[in-house]
Amino acid sequence: MTAVDRAILEAVLLGTVGGLISVQILLRRLPFFTLAMTHATFPGVVLAAIAGVDLYAGGGLFGVLVVLGVLALSRRPGQGTTTAIGIVLSAGFALGVVLLSARDGFSKDLTAYTVGQILTVGTGDLTAVAVVGVIVLALLSVAGRQLTFRAFDPGGYAAAGYRPTAIDMALLLTVEAVIIVAVPAVGAILAVAVLVAPAAIARLWTHDVTAMTAIAVASGIGSGLAGVLISTRYDVATGGAITVVTGTLFALSLAATTTWTAVTGSRRGRRPAADRSAPATTGPSHLEEVG
Amino acid sequence: MNTATDPQVPPPALDLDEVSVAYGPAVALENIDGMVAPGEAVALIGPNGAGKSTLIKAILGLVPLAGGRITVLGRPPAAARRDVAYVPQADTLDPEFPISVGQVVLMGRYRRIGWLRRAKATDKEAARRALEQVGLADRARHRFGTLSGGQRQRVLLARAIAAEPRLLLLDEPFNGVDAVSEQALLDAIARLKQDGAAVVVSTHDLTLAHLACEEVCLLNRRQYGFGPTNATLTPHRLRATYGGHALELRGDRVIVAHS
Numbered sequence: 283m284t285a286v287d288r289a290i291l292e293a294v295l296l297g298t299v300g301g302l303i304s305v306q307i308l309l310r311r312l313p314f315f316t317l318a319m320t321h322a323t324f325p326g327v328v329l330a331a332i333a334g335v336d337l338y339a340g341g342g343l344f345g346v347l348v349v350l351g352v353l354a355l356s357r358r359p360g361q362g363t364t365t366a367i368g369i370v371l372s373a374g375f376a377l378g379v380v381l382l383s384a385r386d387g388f389s390k391d392l393t394a395y396t397v398g399q400i401l402t403v404g405t406g407d408l409t410a411v412a413v414v415g416v417i418v419l420a421l422l423s424v425a426g427r428q429l430t431f432r433a434f435d436p437g438g439y440a441a442a443g444y445r446p447t448a449i450d451m452a453l454l455l456t457v458e459a460v461i462i463v464a465v466p467a468v469g470a471i472l473a474v475a476v477l478v479a480p481a482a483i484a485r486l487w488t489h490d491v492t493a494m495t496a497i498a499v500a501s502g503i504g505s506g507l508a509g510v511l512i513s514t515r516y517d518v519a520t521g522g523a524i525t526v527v528t529g530t531l532f533a534l535s536l537a538a539t540t541t542w543t544a545v546t547g548s549r550r551g552r553r554p555a556a557d558r559s560a561p562a563t564t565g566p567s568h569l570e571e572v573g
Numbered sequence: 574m575n576t577a578t579d580p581q582v583p584p585p586a587l588d589l590d591e592v593s594v595a596y597g598p599a600v601a602l603e604n605i606d607g608m609v610a611p612g613e614a615v616a617l618i619g620p621n622g623a624g625k626s627t628l629i630k631a632i633l634g635l636v637p638l639a640g641g642r643i644t645v646l647g648r649p650p651a652a653a654r655r656d657v658a659y660v661p662q663a664d665t666l667d668p669e670f671p672i673s674v675g676q677v678v679l680m681g682r683y684r685r686i687g688w689l690r691r692a693k694a695t696d697k698e699a700a701r702r703a704l705e706q707v708g709l710a711d712r713a714r715h716r717f718g719t720l721s722g723g724q725r726q727r728v729l730l731a732r733a734i735a736a737e738p739r740l741l742l743l744d745e746p747f748n749g750v751d752a753v754s755e756q757a758l759l760d761a762i763a764r765l766k767q768d769g770a771a772v773v774v775s776t777h778d779l780t781l782a783h784l785a786c787e788e789v790c791l792l793n794r795r796q797y798g799f800g801p802t803n804a805t806l807t808p809h810r811l812r813a814t815y816g817g818h819a820l821e822l823r824g825d826r827v828i829v830a831h832s
Contacts, residue, residue: 443654489671
């Protein structure tokens with residue numbers, strides 16, 4: 283298998299896994315939280331590289347600590363989740379930069395951890411994405427309904443007798459696992475594109491979670507393949523190319539669906555005028571209601 | 574309770590025995606005492622912050638008690654959840670959420686369906702019938718957020734009906750609800766009671782308390798009365814509950830609380 287073959291396989295696997303989990307991230311209003319987790323995972327990856335331990339183990343362990351840290355911070359009165367996430371995001375990334383710069387001859391590898399290099403992924407990386415993919419599929423097939431219930435009606439979920447903390451931890455740890463396996467290909471900074479954008483694109487086209495998931499997976503795979511293609515043909519950074527394609531896809535979808543709604547005056551996707559002040563999917567995350 | 578041990582007599586749907594709830598040092602509820610029989614409804618009446626929602630959470634077993642005991646259908650609250658359904662206020666839910674009316678109602682069956690299995694025909698039939706009972710059978714495929722506030726409230730009641738509860742808890746279900754939806758909610762609640770379910774409903778609206786409930790519980794941190802609706806809803810007791818003159822009693826007996 284050549285490097286390009288592996289890159290293509292990685293793009294397909296990561297597009298699938300990212301597309302699947304992105305829908306859950308969007309439904310729970312966790313895009314900003316995911317952005318913070320990707321940045322905060324970065325120092326863990328660097329530490330693992332310095333200590334010479336497995337990159338996945340190091341980054342994963344650190345990421346779990348970050349998840350717990352944010353959850354603990356956001357529970358303190360007077361400290362909103364957004365504040366806690368903002369601090370964790372910048373501090374985590376800064377720690378990674380400091381650690382990297384403290385090592386002589388290490389700084390040139392900075393880009394490998396921040397924006398990734400999909401053309402250098404090995405079979406170990408591919409296996410890791412596949413394993414996490416199985417975990418994501420397992421989570422969705424066992425608890426897909428419950429995840430939607432929890433996202434739609436956090437209070438009602440607890441009232442129905444479910445344990446919110448259990449399903450929240452399962453989701454957040456799975457998100458962290460996807461981040462870790464995305465780092466070698468697209469880097470800690472650009473991983474958020476793989477984990478958030480596909481669902482955001484899909485949400486523009488449909489109001490149904492199942493259809494959303496299908497479109498998100500297609501967008502994820504499509505962006506990945508197009509990115510690898512552009513990258514090898516024009517010799518530009520692959521992580522960047524994938525992310526630019528994803529961004530373009532979102533912009534085009536937004537333009538297309540907005541135009542469509544304006545032209546047809548379709549009421550299908552519109553909400554009643556009285557609800558226009560209601561919170562949209564960009565509102566505060568539901569983390570306040572964890573546990 | 575000797576009725577709880579006697580197999581011939583069904584236990585009360587809800588038994589509140591000197592219930593107190595505290596959030597840290599702040600006392601939210603003190604010595605709430607009362608009983609609701611199967612097929613009966615009780616209205617929780619009191620100002621905002623009186624502890625109505627806290628009492629509902631306590632009945633669901635979601636907040637620990639500082640004192641007293643709650644018995645639901647002869648069991649502790651946590652052991653009775655399968656037979657208890659909760660209806661939140663519709664406007665607390667995101668109208669942008671990508672979900673259909675039918676999917677929301679089917680949530681009422683999730684505890685029966687379990688984690689891995691698919692919804693069975695009986696589950697889908699129960700959801701369909703529940704939606705029919707609130708008069709929205711033709712809206713199953715519509716997106717939840719496209720319905721009016723009152724219709725969304727009816728969908729959430731349908732979700733609770735689909736769970737086939739023996740105790741139904743409703744949090745301010747009539748807030749901002751139009752007359753048509755209000756009547757549909759009242760009809761559905763009446764039918765649940767006929768089928769033997771007990772109902773606890775928190776509300777500001779005394780007219781609706783008279784229409785839907787045999788009993789009322791006047792609440793503002795502590796209990797200002799618990800008993801038959803007509804005998805308990807006296808101007809004297811209401812003024813005590815709402816604090817002096819922070820209340821007007823109009824001809825239609827609707828509470829207007831000034832802050």
